[in-house]
Amino acid sequence: MAHGYLRHLSAGTRLCAVFGQPIRHSASPAMHNAAFEAAGLDWAYVACEVDPTYLGEAITGARRMGFCGLNLTVPHKLEAIEWVDELDESAKAWGAVNTVAFEAEVDGEWFPVGQIDPTGRAIRSKGYNTDADALIRALKEDLRIEPRSARVLLLGAGGAARAAALKLADEGVLELWLVNRTIPKAQELATEISHRYPAVTVDVGYPESDVEIILNGTSLGLKSGDPLPLDVDRFPLERADGVYDMIYRPAVTPLLTAAHAAGCQTANGLGMLLYQGAAAWELWTGRQAPIEVMREALGREVYGGPR
Ligand SMILES: NC(=O)c1ccc[n+]([C@@H]2O[C@H](COP(=O)([O-])OP(=O)(O)OC[C@H]3O[C@@H](n4cnc5c(N)ncnc54)[C@H](OP(=O)(O)O)[C@@H]3O)[C@@H](O)[C@H]2O)c1
Structure with a gap:
């Protein structure tokens, strides 16, 4: 506890959490707790290892225990759609x-429990997606590549990659290639994109042409010894301008090392983590997120100091 994030814990402390498996790599607690402290809020954010079999029970448990909010990470983002009471437009869209x-009912209207006294009130869970907007902002800031009209090779078709693919299509990418271990998941996603965004050309498999962006939305690279998430014999990294890895820990994945060596611009997922976290923080607290405090906390957590 080098930064004393827990010093405000009391019987009245409001709680938030991230559920995932694995979860020990998460930098979200450092980011959110620093923001609570800067805002003078008696709130705390913890990381919970949740087996996907028990995701529904864990969300219900948090609701029953008066938690204000949750983040969901690998492998829960798709399954969670089944386990929340309400879906925001962002979760439906992406x-x-x-x-x-978590929201409490007051005279027929629903308010975030973190912003009112929820004692004795009906509580529901509402699911949002803050990843999609965060990714676009991070791509523009960190890679300095405009996704609109870009050709993108997207690796993965899980929760994060799915949201990314739909959002990129919505932004008006020129052409999108989807590569995933489980090919039918990529095909299903490609079909959905073709229906919703007929102007976007979408294919499953590796591109014949060069691309502006390769985006890793798989979890390959989280564990040491993981193979690269793409087959460089089929698509050499030299054929991409920029490579964005949604993974932020390790800060430099084998994919980013190889991409840097191939002369690509590179960025890890820290910017995306920051902006999705800031949006979640604002939903829970109803306040403006202290972005620079959160950025600095992430820098300390992942690099051992600001970047
Ligand atoms: N920076 C951020 O803010 C941020 C936000 C969201 C996610 N992420 C990162 O994005 C990654 C994906 O997250 P998610 O929530 O989308 O997880 P997810 O829903 O569990 O999806 C995992 C993806 O990785 C693929 N995959 C997993 N193990 C694999 C293996 N051994 N070989 C090949 N492919 C494999 C899966 O392929 P199958 O479909 O074949 O299973 C799927 O496409 C994670 O690393 C996560 O940390 C970062």
Whole structure:
């Protein structure tokens, strides 16, 4: 506890959490707790290892225990759609839930429990997606590549990649290629994109042409010894301008090392984590997120100091 984040814990402390498996790599507690402290809020954020078999029970448990909100990470973002009481438009549009806000009913209207006294009131869980907007902002800031009119090779078809693919299509990418271990999941996603965004050309498999962006939305690279998430014999990294890895810990994945060596611009997922976290924080607290405090906390957590 180098930064004393827990010093405000009391019987009245409001709680938030991230559920995932694995979860020990998460930098979200450092980011959110620093923001609570900066805002003078008696709130705390913890990381919970949740087996996917028990995701529904864990969300219900948090609701019953008066938690204000949750983040969901690998492998829960798709399944969570089944386990929340309400879906925000963002979760419906991007097809995955990475943020849950618990809400209490007051005179027929619903308010985040973190912003009122929920004692004795009906509580529901509402699922949001704050990943999609965060990714676009991070791509523009960190890679300095405009996704609109870009050709993108997207690796993965899980919760994060699905939201990314739909959002990129919505942004007006020129062409999208989807590569995933489980090919039918990529095909299903491609079909959905073709229906919803007929102007976007979408294919399953590796591109014939060069691309502006390779985006890793798989969890390959989280564990040491993981193979690269793409087959470089089929698509050499030299054929991409920029490579964005949604993974932020390790800060430099084998994919980013190889991409840097191939002369690509590179960025890890820290910017995306920051912006999705700030949006979740605002949903829970109703306040403006202290972005620079959160950025600095992430820098300390992942790099051991600001970047
Ligand atoms: N920076 C951020 O803010 C941020 C936000 C969201 C996610 N992420 C990162 O994005 C990654 C994906 O998260 P998620 O929530 O989308 O997880 P998810 O829903 O569990 O999806 C995992 C994806 O990785 C693929 N995959 C997993 N193990 C694999 C293996 N051994 N070989 C090949 N492919 C494999 C899966 O393929 P199958 O479909 O074949 O299972 C799927 O496409 C994670 O690393 C997560 O940390 C970062």
